[in-house]
Amino acid sequence: MALMSIPAALDARTSELPEVADPSRVAPKDARQLSKLFFEQLTVLEEGTPEYSYARSTLIEMNMSLVRYAAGRFRSRGAEEMEDIVQVGMIGLIKAIDRFELTREVEFTSFAIPYIVGEIKRFFRDTTWAVHVPRRLQEARVQLARATEELRSRLGRTPTVKELRS
Numbered sequence: 001m002a003l004m005s006i007p008a009a010l011d012a013r014t015s016e017l018p019e020v021a022d023p024s025r026v027a028p029k030d031a032r033q034l035s036k037l038f039f040e041q042l043t044v045l046e047e048g049t050p051e052y053s054y055a056r057s058t059l060i061e062m063n064m065s066l067v068r069y070a071a072g073r074f075r076s077r078g079a080e081e082m083e084d085i086v087q088v089g090m091i092g093l094i095k096a097i098d099r100f101e102l103t104r105e106v107e108f109t110s111f112a113i114p115y116i117v118g119e120i121k122r123f124f125r126d127t128t129w130a131v132h133v134p135r136r137l138q139e140a141r142v143q144l145a146r147a148t149e150e151l152r153s154r155l156g157r158t159p160t161v162k163e164l165r166s
Helices: 002-014 028-044 050-062 064-072 079-099 108-127 135-155 161-165
Strands: none
Touching: 028 050, 028 108, 050 064, 050 079, 064 079, 064 108, 079 108, 135 161
């Protein structure tokens, strides 16, 4: 009989998951409270079940504002890189959600921000110049790439060095 009451208890706990219509629009204050509830459910739910997926997805969507906040610190890198920065920050958020434990009694935001920022910094470390190259040379490389693309589309083939020089 004890075995029959365990599934009933699990069903009661999984039914406690509130349905959030648009998790990305949840206010940060509400997201904190809801996040605790969803993290409690993640510890109870079995990975791979639809309920687990719903709880995890909702946590990710509710906490996207953390990624936008952390990415804002890198706004000076340029608007064209912002989308990449946010995507990389989302990877950090997902890692934070997967590794967070309620038993540590730490706010999720305090736990997640270092993961998000760390992932963004790792992205810059992996994609930026290893040796300091003067700005004028970096800009010349960009101009050369644009000219190459323009000539390639105009000529229908890869331009020669002589054509690029002129």
